[in-house]
Amino acid sequence: MARGIKDKVAIIGMGCSRFGERWNDGPEELMIEAFDEAIADAGIAKDDLGAAWLGVFFQEQSTGKSGLPLSQALRLPNIPVTRVENLCATGTEALRGAVYAVAAGAVDIALAMGVEKLKDTGYSGLPERTKGTFEDLWLPGSTAPGSFAQLASAYAAKHGVSMEDLKRAMAHVSWKSHENGALNPKAHLRNRITIEKVLEAPMISYPLGLYDCCGVSDGAACAIVTTPEIARELGKTDLVTVKAMQLAPSNGVEMSHASWDGAHAMTARIAAKRAYEEAGIRNPREELDLIEVHDCFSITELVTMEDLGVSGDGEAVRDIMDGVFDRDGALPVQVDGGLKCFGHPIGATGLRMVYEIYLQILGRAGERQLDNPRLGLTHNLGGIPNRNVCSVSIFGRYDA
Amino acid sequence: MARPNQIPIAEGLFTWPDDNPRLIGSRCRACGEVTFPHQPSCPACCAEDTEDYLLARKGTLWTWTTQGFLPKSPPYAGPETPETFRPYGVGYVELPGEVRVEARLTESDPEKLGIGMAMELVVVPFATDSQGNEIVTFAFAPVPKT
Ligand SMILES: [Zn+2]
Numbered sequence: 001m002a003r004g005i006k007d008k009v010a011i012i013g014m015g016c017s018r019f020g021e022r023w024n025d026g027p028e029e030l031m032i033e034a035f036d037e038a039i040a041d042a043g044i045a046k047d048d049l050g051a052a053w054l055g056v057f058f059q060e061q062s063t064g065k066s067g068l069p070l071s072q073a074l075r076l077p078n079i080p081v082t083r084v085e086n087l088c089a090t091g092t093e094a095l096r097g098a099v100y101a102v103a104a105g106a107v108d109i110a111l112a113m114g115v116e117k118l119k120d121t122g123y124s125g126l127p128e129r130t131k132g133t134f135e136d137l138w139l140p141g142s143t144a145p146g147s148f149a150q151l152a153s154a155y156a157a158k159h160g161v162s163m164e165d166l167k168r169a170m171a172h173v174s175w176k177s178h179e180n181g182a183l184n185p186k187a188h189l190r191n192r193i194t195i196e197k198v199l200e201a202p203m204i205s206y207p208l209g210l211y212d213c214c215g216v217s218d219g220a221a222c223a224i225v226t227t228p229e230i231a232r233e234l235g236k237t238d239l240v241t242v243k244a245m246q247l248a249p250s251n252g253v254e255m256s257h258a259s260w261d262g263a264h265a266m267t268a269r270i271a272a273k274r275a276y277e278e279a280g281i282r283n284p285r286e287e288l289d290l291i292e293v294h295d296c297f298s299i300t301e302l303v304t305m306e307d308l309g310v311s312g313d314g315e316a317v318r319d320i321m322d323g324v325f326d327r328d329g330a331l332p333v334q335v336d337g338g339l340k341c342f343g344h345p346i347g348a349t350g351l352r353m354v355y356e357i358y359l360q361i362l363g364r365a366g367e368r369q370l371d372n373p374r375l376g377l378t379h380n381l382g383g384i385p386n387r388n389v390c391s392v393s394i395f396g397r398y399d400a
Numbered sequence: 401m402a403r404p405n406q407i408p409i410a411e412g413l414f415t416w417p418d419d420n421p422r423l424i425g426s427r428c429r430a431c432g433e434v435t436f437p438h439q440p441s442c443p444a445c446c447a448e449d450t451e452d453y454l455l456a457r458k459g460t461l462w463t464w465t466t467q468g469f470l471p472k473s474p475p476y477a478g479p480e481t482p483e484t485f486r487p488y489g490v491g492y493v494e495l496p497g498e499v500r501v502e503a504r505l506t507e508s509d510p511e512k513l514g515i516g517m518a519m520e521l522v523v524v525p526f527a528t529d530s531q532g533n534e535i536v537t538f539a540f541a542p543v544p545k546t
Binding site: 157202203207251252 | 433434443444463465466467468469471472490491494495496497498499510514515516
């Protein structure tokens with residue numbers, strides 16, 4: 001009987017590039033920027049790495065196929081490099097590969113890198129998709145905002161929330177990310193905004209306005225992982241360990257009759273339940289100290305609070321308006337600005353979230369440092385509400 | 401009513417020409433699972449034995465939005481330009497006991513759309529191809545209250 005990943009793997013170094021419109025840098029420079037920080041943090045040499053995982057979503061635009069882009073950018077010592085892609089969970093999936101390799105005892109020290117280089121492809125929003133998982137040719141013309149807007153319509157109807165109240169709670173979510181992003185020197189968007197500005201913004205897909213949507217960014221983030229024993233041998237005292245890494249992809253039942261209410265993500269509830277079991281968490285609202293969720297749209301963050309079980313069903317609007325998830329609230333969410341303001345270089349996003357948890361637990365988060373956090377959760381939702389890949393991971397102090 | 405130079409956006413998607421068009425799904429001969437569009441195998445029981453199944457023409461609006469900007473092309477194949485684009489409705493329609501279908505809606509006014517309202521399948525013009533044929537696609541329209 002498998003006992004899960006809890007405390008089998010420690011993160012000994014992390015790095016994250018500045019996110020944003022990095023016109024003068026290619027994916028190589030972004031990966032090097034993240035890697036230089038991580039390897040200095042880990043206090044190891046490149047030759048100590050036993051294997052690496054590379055997460056890239058749009059390889060056509062970003063890096064090209066295969067593990068070569070990472071192997072070449074860092075001139076790794078011919079170690080195995082596996083390239084992974086799993087929609088917006090791509091970065092977290094790169095980490096899961098590295099973590100599992102260490103836990104299996106196959107390698108002592110592994111690297112997980114996520115990168116995306118999109119801004120000079122001319123796209124805003126997401127680049128075109130090609131043949132595959134989502135309908136093509138005859139698709140009705142819905143878009144990412146259109147798909148998540150329908151989550152908002154369904155949520156309002158299910159819980160009897162007026163659209164005015166829902167809009168105001170969603171505006172609070174975006175306002176909060178801008179407040180937090182303003183304190184993050186690596187964030188793509190560092191401007192503060194007002195609730196009124198969010199509410200008055202042009203409509204993108206009813207009821208989502210411009211500030212309810214995140215953009216995409218250029219950036220890279222990486223982690224170096226090993227066993228707690230080797231970490232100790234390397235002289236590390238404050239250890240951050242992996243408590244849980246769970247992934248739940250949709251299987252199609254969301255579109256079967258009456259199997260899903262459309263007002264939440266089925267996969268998120270499944271992944272969260274498994275992650276809490278793996279980490280031994282019984283009451284996430286009490287036990288977690290910070291959360292980084294996949295706020296591709298403000299409504300996604302709102303609904304995810306319920307999917308993760310930190311808000312009761314239908315209670316996220318009230319919790320948000322009460323400031324529970326603000327930086328000075330009981331359970332801060334998106335302390336680093338989230339996808340909305342830190343940015344969304346798709347392949348790097350999952351690792352960027354882990355980076356914030358890691359910095360916060362080690363007390364290195366600068367102006368946005370929380371008071372002695374011990375356990376943090378990251379969440380990615382790749383795809384659309386009815387067809388997605390959802391990851392929920394938990395990290396914490398070794399003794400937490 | 402179909403005109404001679406109308407062609408559907410994809411083959412095997414809906415019955416056409418047809419005064420009462422139906423979406424073409426499939427039903428598993430082993431377990432009865434209904435899918436749309438048609439597929440030869442069943443995701444529910446993994447049998448490779450399905451038959452064409454014409455979906456109900458009427459259902460209820462399950463959730464919806466108004467697409468407020470011109471989607472990127474490709475994959476979007478509509479004829480509009482940023483100047484001519486008008487927001488259009490998109491939603492999921494639940495066909496009772498069968499499956500949920502994502503579709504264009506003929507209505508785009510948030511004031512006139514609501515979850516649970518009765519909807520009916522229609523076939524509407526979508527674009528014109530290089531030979532001058534009118535490409536038609538499926539959509540759902542609110543059923544007029546009688
Ligand atoms: Zn079957």
